[in-house]
Every structure is written in structure tokens, then in C-alpha cells.
Amino acid sequence: MKSIAVLPTICCSPQTEPLTVPERDELAARFKALADPTRVAIINSLSAADEVCVCNLTETFELSQPTISHHLKVLREAGLVESSRRGTWAYYRLVPDAIAALRGALGP
């Protein structure tokens, strides 16, 4: 997931260059992770603390626990968040570099 640091720029930069097919696929996949209101809200929640317990998220959102788990998996596989288990609980946190890279894709 290190490759997130070198995401190309889509636009709006002097050095914007044509994307290769793998590059545009990769970028679209990462944007797709943010293309759902619940996942946007989860990112927003994680941003408010170093890490957040899944149990807090299932309380916050009026969605079933499997649905929250599903959205966390999508964000995890996109490299935007990471998790660690401590005891029975799972804690999620942002991967700031990944989000900064995605941000960088939208301009300088």
C-alpha cells in the first residue's frame, strides 16, 4: 500500500500529465472508497481521534454491525484506514499519507 504515496495528479497542476490505464484504475478505486455517505462519515469520525473502536461506530450509525464492518473493509482495502485488535475490540485509524496522496491527485 506504499504506492499510494506516488498517486499521479489528475488535474489542475502545471505538471499534470496523461494517466496510464493502471493509474486511472487505481485512482478511481480509491475515490470509490469515498463514494458512499457512510464511509465519508466514518473517515470524518476517525479524523476526530487517534483511533476509534468499532463498537463506537456501530453505536453512532443506525446501520447493522455487518454493514459497518463491510464499509470498514472497503476503506481498509483502499488503504485509507488501518486497524489493530486489542482484546475483543478492533480499533481503526486513518492512514494520513493515503488521504494526503488522494488529495494531491486533485491538484497541487
Place this chain on the structure above:
Amino acid sequence: MKSIAVLPTICCSPQTEPLTVPERDELAARFKALADPTRVAIINSLSAADEVCVCNLTETFELSQPTISHHLKVLREAGLVESSRRGTWAYYRLVPDAIAALRGALGP
């Protein structure tokens, strides 16, 4: 479409605050417009010039003309691009503020 200028920040900023439901819906809808490889590539293409004729896009991508037209509509309704007709041709261009606003949602 002016409201794009005041998109809230998702994360990674000191002043990141909880999103309202309309805000997260709005943000997700805009990210969804970028959640497709072809649309990412279109944005990338538009970034290389002041405006681009649809006829150039249908040549560039190996997709049917209706499919390109569909993607342009999605981007237009998301406020990321705008178009004008001159004669038989339609020219599309980026809405830089909209993309900058989306970029701003990912951090300061």
C-alpha cells in the same frame, strides 16, 4: 452549484468537525463522480487544455459515443465540469473551484 465552494472538511484538519447528514451525502455524491476510471481520465484530459471537444473524447476512449455522453453528464451534474455548444460541437471544461473544493475536503 455555488455551494461547492463551502464543502466541509472530511478530515485531517485541526478544524475538522462532525458532518451533518446532508454534508456527507453531498460529499459522497461528488466523490462518486470520480469513482470510475473513464471519468478520472476525462477529468485528466480536460486538465490539459482550456476546453476539449466531445469529438476528441470519443476518439480517445474506446467506448461508444453514448457512454462518453453518459459520463460527461455524471460529471456535469456533479458540478465538476461544464459545457458550451458552438455550432455542432460541444466543448467541455473543468470547473476548477469545484475540484479545489473537493480537494479541500480531504484536508487543509
Place this chain on the structure above:
DNA sequence: ATTATATATTGACGGTTGTCGATGAAGTCA
């Protein structure tokens, strides 16, 4: 061991999306 709790996975269902061919709308040029 058993029981309880937290999270992940599976399977299924309805709604959405990307794609195309066919058609329509609007302009251009003989």
C-alpha cells in the same frame, strides 16, 4: 467448559451503474 461479547464473513435481495444499440434533436452544407 460454558457463556457472553465484539467483530468478521457469508448468502441473499433489491437498487444502482456502466455499457451498448437505436433513436432523437439540432446544426451544417449542398
Place this chain on the structure above:
DNA sequence: TGACTTCATCGACAACCGTCAATATATAAT
């Protein structure tokens, strides 16, 4: 007018997505 070009819209279809209930996995506590 009529033939031609460019782009948008419509209708259809397969694939994908968000959601839930049920189940599985793993840890903790008694």
C-alpha cells in the same frame, strides 16, 4: 428540402453495491 454530422436521450441488460439476518471466529470472564 434533404442528406449528413455531432451530441444527447432512451431502453435494455449484465454486473456491481449497500444492506440485513444468520453464522462463524476469537477473546474474555466466570
